[in-house]
Amino acid sequence: xxxxPVNKRLRLSLYVITLSIFxxxxxxxxxxxxxxxxxxxxxxxxIINPNSDPVARSIVLGYRIPRILFASLxxxxxxxxxxxIQTLTRNPLADPYITGMSSGAAxxxxxxFVVPFLPYYAVxxxxxxxxxxxxxxxxxxxxxxxxxxxxxxxxxxxxxxFASAILMVVLALASEKSHGILYWLFGSFSTSTWGxxxxxxxVSMPAIIFxxxxxxxxxxxxxxxxxxxxxxxxxxRLWLLMLLLSSLAVSACVSFCGIIGFIGLxxxxxxxxxxxxxxxxxxxxxxxxxxxxxxxxxNIVRNPLNPIAEMPVGSVTSMIGVPFFVYLLxxxxxxxxx
Amino acid sequence: MACNLVVDGIRVEIGSCxxxxxxxxxxxxxxxxxxxxxxxxxxxxxxxxxxxxISPVSGEIIVCGRPAREYSNREYSKTVSAxxxxxxxxxxxxxxxxxxxxxxxxxxxxxxxxxxxLEVARAALGVLNAMDLYERxxxxxxxxxxxKVLIAKSLAQRTGIILLDxxxxxLDMKHKLEVMTVLRALADMGKTxxxxxxxxxLASKYCExxxxxxxxxxxxxxKPREVITSELLSSVYGVEAVVKWDEEIDYPVIxxxxxxxxxxxxxxxx
Numbered sequence: 001x002x003x004x005p006v007n008k009r010l011r012l013s014l015y016v017i018t019l020s021i022f023x024x025x026x027x028x029x030x031x032x033x034x035x036x037x038x039x040x041x042x043x044x045x046x047i048i049n050p051n052s053d054p055v056a057r058s059i060v061l062g063y064r065i066p067r068i069l070f071a072s073l074x075x076x077x078x079x080x081x082x083x084x085i086q087t088l089t090r091n092p093l094a095d096p097y098i099t100g101m102s103s104g105a106a107x108x109x110x111x112x113f114v115v116p117f118l119p120y121y122a123v124x125x126x127x128x129x130x131x132x133x134x135x136x137x138x139x140x141x142x143x144x145x146x147x148x149x150x151x152x153x154x155x156x157x158x159x160x161x162f163a164s165a166i167l168m169v170v171l172a173l174a175s176e177k178s179h180g181i182l183y184w185l186f187g188s189f190s191t192s193t194w195g196x197x198x199x200x201x202x203v204s205m206p207a208i209i210f211x212x213x214x215x216x217x218x219x220x221x222x223x224x225x226x227x228x229x230x231x232x233x234x235x236x237r238l239w240l241l242m243l244l245l246s247s248l249a250v251s252a253c254v255s256f257c258g259i260i261g262f263i264g265l266x267x268x269x270x271x272x273x274x275x276x277x278x279x280x281x282x283x284x285x286x287x288x289x290x291x292x293x294x295x296x297x298x299n300i301v302r303n304p305l306n307p308i309a310e311m312p313v314g315s316v317t318s319m320i321g322v323p324f325f326v327y328l329l330x331x332x333x334x335x336x337x338x
Numbered sequence: 339m340a341c342n343l344v345v346d347g348i349r350v351e352i353g354s355c356x357x358x359x360x361x362x363x364x365x366x367x368x369x370x371x372x373x374x375x376x377x378x379x380x381x382x383x384x385x386x387x388x389x390x391x392i393s394p395v396s397g398e399i400i401v402c403g404r405p406a407r408e409y410s411n412r413e414y415s416k417t418v419s420a421x422x423x424x425x426x427x428x429x430x431x432x433x434x435x436x437x438x439x440x441x442x443x444x445x446x447x448x449x450x451x452x453x454x455x456l457e458v459a460r461a462a463l464g465v466l467n468a469m470d471l472y473e474r475x476x477x478x479x480x481x482x483x484x485x486k487v488l489i490a491k492s493l494a495q496r497t498g499i500i501l502l503d504x505x506x507x508x509l510d511m512k513h514k515l516e517v518m519t520v521l522r523a524l525a526d527m528g529k530t531x532x533x534x535x536x537x538x539x540l541a542s543k544y545c546e547x548x549x550x551x552x553x554x555x556x557x558x559x560x561k562p563r564e565v566i567t568s569e570l571l572s573s574v575y576g577v578e579a580v581v582k583w584d585e586e587i588d589y590p591v592i593x594x595x596x597x598x599x600x601x602x603x604x605x606x607x608x
Contacts, residue, residue, distance in 0.1 A: 005473050092429060216449055220439050222429050226391045227422075231495070232415030232443035277429040280449065 262321020
């Protein structure tokens with residue numbers, strides 16, 4: 001920490017303070033709004049006082065807080081995993097969504113929905129297998145073509161489109177179950193429970209903590225496998241381990257709430273633009289930034305003017321994320337070696 | 339600290355293309371060995387073999403009496419450091435972040451660099467007279483400045499054997515001499531230094547031995563004064579030049595004879 005120059009520490013503190021303020025605000029607003037509008041006092045009362053209005057109490061404790069916490073967890077996992085995948089592929093434009101991983105996870109989950117007699121936990125497992133295989137396929141194709149960062153994105157788009165095409169076929173064939181799958185594909189936190197939160201965090205948090213623990217070695221992986229090996233890193237093993245762990249963490253969250261795009265791209269870049277590429281700062285702060293973005297998106301989704309018709313949260317994050325992606329391509333494309 | 343490096347008859351093929359065959363090189367502690375030769379003669383490939391980026395098809399690289407392939411990544415990183423200029427970009431990094439990465443091999447801290455590592459990183463940049471680059475973005479540096487940061491990264495590894503691929507390319511005259519002086523001082527402290535150079539005069543001045551590589555073969559090896567001759571420049575580089583050793587300053591003077599362009603195509607460029 002003492003290695004950091006003064007102006008970097010200043011920007012770091014400012015970033016953390018701003019993030020905390022906005023996150024607290026978003027969290028509070030999120031508990032207050034919905035079909036039943038609550039004042040801050042009612043919220044506080046229902047949390048602290050066991051004899052308060054049972055309806056408000058059940059809405060706040062049984063419905064809204066697990067929902068916000070699950071959204072925050074998902075944002076954190078997507079932010080950290082996005083940073084990790086960008087590091088592993090040495091591609092600043094990589095993101096679970098763009099690299100075909102999310103489409104693969106969706107396909108895997110949809111198959112698990114459709115196949116009869118599968119237990120409920122088959123969904124996250126199939127999502128994980130689908131996600132990892134599609135990500136590995138796009139990495140393999142890009143390597144085979146000897147392509148740079150843009151080639152990798154193209155391979156990811158190709159693989160993702162292919163997975164989506166198969167998904168459409170699955171949807172069409174399983175028409176009676178397609179509503180459930182579609183709902184999942186839209187992405188939503190409206191059904192999140194304390195149980196979902198427990199399962200998802202039990203799977204994803206160890207993986208995420210390990211990624212944070214290895215942040216310094218991940219920095220060295222930014223130089224590529226060969227350079228990292230010369231600096232004493234067991235680079236091939238670390239690379240594969242990190243890829244599997246971050247895919248596992250993403251699948252664990254995404255299998256409950258559905259596909260949420262572009263958080264993994266936007267969050268790490270917001271940190272990089274402020275305090276540089278050091279993963280020891282990028283990964284944890286990208287996690288918190290991801291949480292903030294998703295909680296905000298989830299607030300937008302629960303449009304207070306029409307609380308019955310929720311928008312899909314994945315669409316909202318994509319609407320924020322796509323312009324940012326285009327901005328990065330135009331503004332920063334040159335420095336990415338494209 | 340003193341460590342011998344023996345390259346014992348290695349053969350390298352990339353794809354189906356043979357880069358070189360049966361290369362033999364020996365360097366001991368306290369010694370700088372310069373590898374010179376024309377572009378494309380296999381100098382960089384040789385360094386990549388020794389740094390284990392490329393594995394040879396046959397032959398053996400022996401480091402401190404032990405075959406290089408038997409080392410773990412961590413052990414090897416404490417024994418051999420390599421400055422290979424093909425540097426990946428894409429993520430902007432500060433110079434000091436890159437130099438500190440060199441310290442990773444000796445580091446016990448998992449998360450933060452220790453006080454000792456910061457000291458080493460500062461010393462590595464300081465000794466190259468490049469402290470002013472400390473907080474600069476690597477991507478915004480000139481080629482010569484980037485070269486210095488990468489050399490500092492290698493020095494920060496604090497290994498017994500240092501490999502450098504064209505460490506003085508892109509540097510101006512003063513900085514070329516600075517870098518060579520640092521390498522000389524490190525060798526005098528007992529390190530084993532292997533450099534590829536295009537600057538034949540610097541090689542003769544600063545290095546105990548030179549190896550001349552041409553078309554994947556060692557065509558000459560030995561003391562610079564014996565190896566660098568006008569016959570060699572003519573046969574290896576195809577350059578007619580006068581080589582004169584100035585006894586007073588102990589430095590070779592190489593004066594190329596300017597030739598007239600024989601090819602007629604240049605008229606098309608008018």
